[in-house]
Amino acid sequence: MGPHFSEQTFDFLEELEHRNNREWFEEHKPVYEIELKARMLAVIESINAGLGEFAPQHLRPPNKAMMRIYRDVRFSHDKTPYKTHLAAFWPRQGLEKTGGAGFFVQVGVQSVMVAGGSWGPGPQQLRAIREYLLEHHRAMRGVLADVSRTGLADPLAGNPLVRAPKGFPADHPAVDLLQNRSWAMTGFLPGAAALGEDFTDLVLKRFRALAPLVDLLNVPLSSVTPLQREAATGRREQGDSTAV
Template identity: 70%
Template sequence: MEGSDNKGSAQVGPHFSEQAFDFLEELEHRNNRAWFDENKPTYETELKARMLEVIEAVNSRLGAFAADYLRPPPKAMLRIYRDVRFSNDKTPYKTHLAASWPRQGLEKAGGAGFFLQVGVHGVMVAGGAYSPGSPQLRAIREYLLEHHEQMRAVLANADLLRVAEPFDGRPLLRAPRGFPAEHPAEDLLRVRSWAQFALLPGDAALREDFVDVVVDRFRALAAFVDLLNVPLATATPLAVDAASGRRRAAGSRP
């Protein structure tokens, strides 16, 4: 997959430095707090600051086709510190940078969104809902019973096929319980992971057209992300709990 698409002259925009990648490479071998603290000034200037600039530049372009996904850069950027509480790997730091742009209002409710990961070994630009919870997955499946043709049209879009890896979805072997096995959407009903990925070499992040490349892929993913959020907007934990009577109005007594 090409790192750029040669659609007119690329804009010069924020990107990463060789020094940033040197830091990440060294972090793979010296993933400990002492080394990180000693080299934190490099992290702050060459990684964190540059990532925030990339996010800001992406935001300036999202308004044209995904205004509901704008997010302040400090909130969009994910922490480099790993959550090691439930992991056998106790290394304290991730060896890549990442940012996410969920749909506004669905940030904590399992909505679909856009995602960017930058590392020495590759850049991943993604969109969708990678691991939806049970209420979210059920909402998608129920929606597809009537709208599977619309989803197929989105998945077959030429712009999406141009940039994305073949869609996998980690499907079940058979139709999920409670859904018909003999249905035109049967193959879509078996999908468990509704995410699409565009993969690029790591050095794509070093190029002056890096933001162009990211935004081009976000644009191609936008219809897919928007369609998923139609059912996901109705399946937030709050809505599910309220519908089942498990959540009382704020301030009400048991």
């Protein structure tokens, strides 16, 4: 019997859809702590045990893997303070601060999303992937085809550009891959799957299928340093040369 969620978990999330305010959340926080947070941490612990068999470099303490339910509303028109789903992320160890590829699960009432790869990589990460594909596009095509054949994830969507990215040859045999701006493959389960005792097995089955994509992406992504990332996003002043 594996850890899973409860009807009370979904009742809380459904109510949160309609009462997304701090007063309601604080009043019902004991339910959140037991039926959402504690259950999510148990699910993550179980997934960690499975990842140890095929992706040990992605193991992460449950409290680090679990994503906050509090929304960042600073730059959003939607000011509701809470997410209406639960989520966790397992990046490659050592690449947490530089946008490494990883595994992701999101649990909602209507569906569960299981994904692997790099979501919306930043400029430095995207360049690193594209430069790697100039020489390794056949390997990438093979991995994408293998994952698709499992039937456990949808084909890569990629949010592609309409033409070759600036600085890359338009006539390169990998141009269709170079146009991609996102590198994650996703699969979906019905929300009710999260209520079953085999829930973590279902997630791990999909993570295992996605592992070759995550591993391949982390080859070029491991070359991006924290300093490069901060410089690309403007988080560090130009004159600050402190090593990271």
